[in-house]
Amino acid sequence: MDMDRDAVEPRVESFPGERAEKWVEYHRQFGALSTPAYEFVWDLTAGATGPFCTDVDGNVLLDFTSHIASTPLGYNNPALKAKLDAFELPNPTKIAGQSFTASTGGLPESADVPGPSQLMERLVDITDDYGFDTVFLSNTGAEAVENAIKIAYDHRNGASQAITFKGAFHGRTLGALSLNRSKAVHRRDMPELPGVHDVPFCRDRTCMRASCECGFFPTEDGPSQLREILDPKRGYIDPTDLAYIIVEPVQGEGGYRFPSDAFAEELRAVQEEHDVLLIADEIQTGLGRTGEWWGADHYAFEPDVITSAKALQVGATVASRDIFPDEKARISSTWGGGDVLAAMQGALTIDIIQEQDLLANARERGEQLKARLREADPEWITNVRGKGLLVALDFESKDHLEATIRAALDRGLLTLGCGQRSMRLIPPLDVTEREIALGAELLLDAIEESTTEMACLSDPTEVS
Ligand SMILES: Cc1ncc(COP(=O)(O)O)c(C=O)c1O
Known part of the structure; x- marks a missing residue:
């Protein structure tokens, strides 16, 4: 299913939705306990482009995790797809790689x-x-x-x-x-x-x-x-x-x-x-x-x-x-x-x-992301840092970090924690200016909510 990368916006009805819960339960029934990140269940058959993907309940998410830096070209990268589509996959698709040489014909x-x-x-x-x-x-x-x-x-x-x-x-x-x-x-x-x-x-x-x-x-x-x-x-x-x-x-x-x-x-x-x-x-x-x-x-x-x-x-x-x-x-x-x-x-x-000179894009978009977060300078957030699209920021506690990851998910933005209380942002290398701006606003909004939530938890009389 196609998705217009220049127009799509994240949209979340409920996360995790009913189907995601069922998929996660099914998965965990057979899978050994590992490092569960969150209940994000990507629908392989639904719309996905660049950093955007659709989960099994139809939520449209902006993925700033790139599967922990493992999908550097995002979802359905057209250049990659075109090259892969032109190739008829053989069977077997796996060979003894290091010691067995395979060719595609010719020299x-x-x-x-x-x-x-x-x-x-x-x-x-x-x-x-x-x-x-x-x-x-x-x-x-x-x-x-x-x-x-x-x-x-x-x-x-x-x-x-x-x-x-x-x-x-x-x-x-x-x-x-x-x-x-x-x-x-x-x-x-x-x-x-x-x-x-x-x-x-x-x-x-x-x-x-x-x-x-x-x-x-x-x-x-x-x-x-x-x-x-x-x-x-x-x-x-x-x-x-x-x-x-x-x-x-x-x-x-x-x-x-x-x-x-x-x-x-x-x-x-x-x-x-x-x-x-x-x-x-x-x-x-x-x-x-x-x-x-x-x-x-x-x-x-x-x-x-x-x-x-x-x-x-x-x-x-x-x-x-x-x-x-x-x-x-x-x-x-x-x-x-x-x-x-x-x-x-x-x-x-x-x-x-x-x-596509994506090294330059990573540098420019990384600067854009850091500049926006630094300019907004939300209370309780420190140490906005990064090189290229390896970007992170610190929260004053692990609880605050987790509350923000959750609030970001509710807005359709996928992020990840690391270390004790850091959040990492890892968009695809071809992320656009619009997508960084969108992700930064969603994150800032999520930080605002989680900060209020943390303030209420530490002082319930502060409920506004
Ligand atoms: C720096 C570093 N080294 C090694 C690994 C291990 O890689 P893998 O999970 O593919 O075995 C990771 C995975 O997160 C990593 O970040």
């Missing part, structure tokens, strides 16, 4: 539609600034991280130590889990990789050595905590036994924390001093989300390995060939990146971002 350089091999070529292309030339495809973000740390341990001849950052999230498989430092529920009672240490992550983007409150620079003149633990005299990690440092250029699940330049420069300096292998986990920040291809593009540190997934539709570990094992079967995966449709969608997503 690779003139392929009509891209498959896993072309996806790898494009990834090499967009990591050219880092000198990367090799890709290992997998299926999820966690697998991309698992393979990144495996190649690091291998490359560093079994070095046994690793450094992660407080507030980090890198996935749910056991290896990736050992690197997490965001929520206790992820790791509690699970066995862990030995030798993983953590240091504070800079959570204040204006942080400087002299004014640091994040704990990364404990004193004005002294070493950072990262430098200190690697110090050959005072530290407790022998830098020659350090396999890798892993960092999210902007922490995602931990609360959309944008580090300062001082942090990034110190990380770079330590990297150079001790020849550290740095893994940038770009699973949430990559593929144009921040207005550059990679979150790391904004900072001084230089990744040796990048992990990508989500927006890419498959998982990918990207680096230079000398970092990957040169021994056959050291890393492998049956389905790794071999979903023909997903790999094609990933490659076409990169093409469309380039063809």
Whole structure:
């Protein structure tokens, strides 16, 4: 069913409606308990375009979550659909991706539609600034991280130590889990990789050595905590036994924390001093989300390995060939990146971002969104921040955040929480000026309602 992107407005009768409740109940009857976000049940057969979609009860929603940054081109992107529609899907649609080569006929350089091999070529292309030339495809973000740390341990001849950052999230498989430092529920009672240490992550983007409150620079003149633990005299990690440092250029699940330049420069300096292998986990920040291809593009540190997934539709570990094992079967995966449709969608997503200059759009629309929220400056809302279309704001409490997510839903705007009391806004990369303006007004209206609600809860006599 068609929807006119330039005219459609969000419209909510009741949320969740009767059908959504039934679908959610049915889903949960069979599904293991996971991380339920809210009772949004997208109707795959109803109108959807750009950030707009229709739920199973006919509510029209403005989606500023992009399925947690996994649908960068929104719903029914016409350029993507046209390219996919022109291709008759084969059967099977899944092949053993990393180790099995499939073609669409002809020669690779003139392929009509891209498959896993072309996806790898494009990834090499967009990591050219880092000198990367090799890709290992997998299926999820966690697998991309698992393979990144495996190649690091291998490359560093079994070095046994690793450094992660407080507030980090890198996935749910056991290896990736050992690197997490965001929520206790992820790791509690699970066995862990030995030798993983953590240091504070800079959570204040204006942080400087002299004014640091994040704990990364404990004193004005002294070493950072990262430098200190690697110090050959005072530290407790022998830098020659350090396999890798892993960092999210902007922490995602931990609360959309944008580090300062001082942090990034110190990380770079330590990297150079001790020849550290740095893994940038770009699973949430990559593929144009921040207005550059990679979150790391904004900072001084230089990744040796990048992990990508989500927006890419498959998982990918990207680096230079000398970092990957040169021994056959050291890393492998049956389905790794071999979903023909997903790999094609990933490659076409990169093409469309380039063809439509969506990096520039992400920067402009992100500025528009932040400017509107800052100008309105609602009471009790702080720290409006973002790069490109990775935008967040803080509430004074978790309850206030949740009340706002709820009030926004009632107005047809989908948003997500992260960290302790932050809201993240992740519109598609081709979001328009009208859509950002619409979303910002809905959000401001929702904040007004939730703020009144919170005031009433804390002081019932204040009911107006
Ligand atoms: C930074 C980061 N790394 C890794 C992951 C794990 O990705 P997946 O859920 O695809 O395994 C996520 C997912 O949210 C993430 O945000």
